[in-house]
Amino acid sequence: MNDVSLQRPNLARNRKIHLTTNRKMRAYKFRIYPTKTQDTEMRKHLWLSKNLWNEMLEHTKNMYADYGMFPTKKSLRQFTQKVGLYSQVGQELVDRLLDALKLKMRLKKKGENGGFPRFKSFARLKSLNYPQSGFTLEKKLEVTPFGEITIKQHREIKGEVKTLSLKRESSGKWFAVFTAEEPPQEPKINLGEKVGVDLGLKSFATLSDGIKIKNPRHLKKHEERLAFLQRRLSRKLNMSLNRHKAKHKVAMLHEKVSNTRIDFLHKISSELVSKYSFIALEQLAPKEMAEQNYGKSIHDAGWSMFSNMIRYKAASAGCEVLFVNPKDTTKMCSQCGGIQDMPLSERIYYCPNCDMLKDRDLNASINILNRATVGQMGSNACGEGIKCCQ
Numbered sequence: 001m002n003d004v005s006l007q008r009p010n011l012a013r014n015r016k017i018h019l020t021t022n023r024k025m026r027a028y029k030f031r032i033y034p035t036k037t038q039d040t041e042m043r044k045h046l047w048l049s050k051n052l053w054n055e056m057l058e059h060t061k062n063m064y065a066d067y068g069m070f071p072t073k074k075s076l077r078q079f080t081q082k083v084g085l086y087s088q089v090g091q092e093l094v095d096r097l098l099d100a101l102k103l104k105m106r107l108k109k110k111g112e113n114g115g116f117p118r119f120k121s122f123a124r125l126k127s128l129n130y131p132q133s134g135f136t137l138e139k140k141l142e143v144t145p146f147g148e149i150t151i152k153q154h155r156e157i158k159g160e161v162k163t164l165s166l167k168r169e170s171s172g173k174w175f176a177v178f179t180a181e182e183p184p185q186e187p188k189i190n191l192g193e194k195v196g197v198d199l200g201l202k203s204f205a206t207l208s209d210g211i212k213i214k215n216p217r218h219l220k221k222h223e224e225r226l227a228f229l230q231r232r233l234s235r236k237l238n239m240s241l242n243r244h245k246a247k248h249k250v251a252m253l254h255e256k257v258s259n260t261r262i263d264f265l266h267k268i269s270s271e272l273v274s275k276y277s278f279i280a281l282e283q284l285a286p287k288e289m290a291e292q293n294y295g296k297s298i299h300d301a302g303w304s305m306f307s308n309m310i311r312y313k314a315a316s317a318g319c320e321v322l323f324v325n326p327k328d329t330t331k332m333c334s335q336c337g338g339i340q341d342m343p344l345s346e347r348i349y350y351c352p353n354c355d356m357l358k359d360r361d362l363n364a365s366i367n368i369l370n371r372a373t374v375g376q377m378g379s380n381a382c383g384e385g386i387k388c389c390q
């Protein structure tokens, strides 16, 4: 639910986030207060779910061992019929098992060992899932077959409710978790200007209208300390207690650094998409950057995460985003198009052909904008801001 906490710099998680953002699903968790009878009944259903899961899994494993194939959906569904569970809840378990088997097959194709899903103990199966129907939520929550359950709904659900899961935590408390599809938002009309963005190491970003966005200073301090600790860790003896401690320290700081960085990226990307109507960025080529020794991996990860944030936030902010070919954006004169070498240490671009003198990154950001707007609104050959081209 919290945007920030979802965004971890971990590839697998990132992919997940991407999917969630596309579907715009949001989860809502509320405490529910079943009566004694309902509590008993609901726990019984958890028990039944656990048995059903284990039976289906055993059947699947046997069939795979004997015939090398998995049971069909239809045959698995037969298991659900006489269990006494609400049909939707049983079917959700079938779907979950089939998904796990599909994942296993996909991993096997790639030559990895996926393994079977696990048998579940009563303690491990904690929720009853209603994927489509079997519940209504008004003043109280009505769930088949338990009837009306008191719910403490401390905030309104926006959009259409899709699924419900009744969850029992190990404390014995019950919760209802709803997922709802957020209502489509009217695209905003954005009258902002067009901008080119150059991402760099010295400044985090330089905009073609001359604005520079600095890396947050405390973040830089953390990063330096992290690099120091990582170096020290690499010198520690394997398996030693000291190494263990150092590792823990590094992990904690690493998490802090990435969270701080993600907060920063969120803030800047939101500001940009609401301020500008058009953003041009370089298409990142991580391999090339690594070859040229441009920077630490943490920057590369930050850049691509930032580009992604801009991309997915832009649509609802009425902002258009274009990624351009990054070739020679630094070496090219944004006024006459001449090309010259620009060693990293050279912070000022001076063009002997047309006498242009500009900050290196500003020159690059103007090139990025020009490249994105060629053939659109005419190229911005004047190189001074954007207004004059419109």
Ligand SMILES: [Zn+2]
Pocket: 333, 334, 335, 336, 337, 338, 351, 352, 353, 354, 355, 356
């Ligand atoms: Zn020039």
